[in-house]
Amino acid sequence: MxxxxxxxxxxxxxxxxxxxxxxxxxxxxxxxxxxxxxxxxxxxxxxxxxxxxxxxxxxxxxxxxxxxxxxxxxxxxxxxxxxxxxxxxxxxxxxxxxPWQPQRGDDWRMVDGWAGVIEAIAPFSRVLFTLGREPLAHLDEVPMHQHWTVRCLDAHAGHARAGVIDARGPFTLEGERMLCEAGRFDVIVSKNSGGDATEAKLAIARELGLPVVMMRRxxxxxxxxxxxxxxxxxxxxxxxxxxx
Missing domain, CATH: 3.40.50.720 (NAD(P)-binding Rossmann-like Domain)
Incomplete structure (x- = not known):
């Protein structure tokens, strides 16, 4: 058997x-x-x-x-x-x-947990979250000087200072470049998931000179x-x- x-x-x-x-x-x-x-x-x-x-x-x-x-x-x-x-x-x-490893030209800001994320993104105004569902529980906490874009698997209502994109990888370099340029993001928030399905965002952050707030595993x-x-x-x- x-x-x-x-x-x-x-x-x-x-x-x-x-x-x-x-x-x-x-x-x-x-x-x-x-x-x-x-x-x-x-x-x-x-x-x-x-x-x-x-x-x-x-x-x-x-x-x-x-x-x-x-x-x-x-x-x-x-x-x-x-x-x-x-x-x-x-x-x-x-x-x-x-896990992914930083490359020449990367600007990674390493943090632990949600409190670390919030502290690290405080100086920025247009934030792209690629953490999954966790930011959805905090959409009523968006500071007045910020606009959040949350990409996750779930469709979810946003509001004037927060938008939600429901999408599933793999993501391409071209698609990530278009997203970042259209959203005018000045910081990306990510988990260090590893693999190639969602790695393109890191290459585009490097290309555009965007800092990445990276949650430790x-x-x-x-x-x-x-x-x-x-x-x-x-x-x-x-x-x-x-x-x-």
Whole structure:
């Protein structure tokens, strides 16, 4: 009997892995964004009830391997997955793609958390947020001297000093250049997500001389096996699942 894999996803990388999985495996989504309809594996949407609920699920569903391919900033999900895997005595693997590195000409302002972001953008007037949904909870806090543009997956109402763009990467150099020039941004706010789907904004910031307020990555739990690319994961899964 083939060992069952629970793939924790919600990223483009995770979707690529999910497309390589057969029907006995499970792709888990937190519930944000679109649910893919072209997968052979099972798809589960929603939370597990913390680490304890996930540990129960692993036992009940006879999961033999947890593969964490969630976003690098989904620290709580990763922590729960590591704890649950240990409790259920199931191997915990993780895809941890490499962070971006500043290049010559970059002006990165490193911060920790939302309070750090607000402090770093205080001198600027036209801000492009590429953090995901978090700024949506703060649209009523936009200072009088600023206009925010928030790009995320969710359609959301803006107001006179805040606009929302619902868009999903990958983003091109040409598209990012047009966006930044049309928006007349003087600062970009980003997470150091790594990968190439959203990296174009950094190249355009470099080209236009825009500072980037960059949120540091949170600490993530160690995994028994860590991968940095999707292809590395796919290359080993076919051989490993028969021997877990």
């Amino acid at each position: 083939t060992a069952r894999i629970l793939l924790l996803g919600g990223t483009g990388d995770a979707l690529r892995i999910a497309r390589a999985l057969g029907p006995e495996h499970v792709y888990s989504l937190a519930g944000l964004g679109r649910v893919p309809a072209d997968l052979a594996c099972a798809v589960r949407v929603g939370g597990f009830g913390g680490a304890e609920g996930l540990a129960r699920y692993l036992a009940e569903e006879r999961i033999a391997l947890v593969l964490d391919a969630t976003h690098p900033y989904a620290a709580q999900i990763s922590a729960n997955a590591a704890r649950a895997s240990a409790a259920a005595q199931v191997p915990y693997w993780a895809l941890r793609r490499a 949170p600490a993530l739990p160690p995994a028994q096996r860590e991968f940095t690319t999707v292809q590395d994961v796919i290359d080993v899964l076919g051989n490993v699942v028969q021997h877990i």
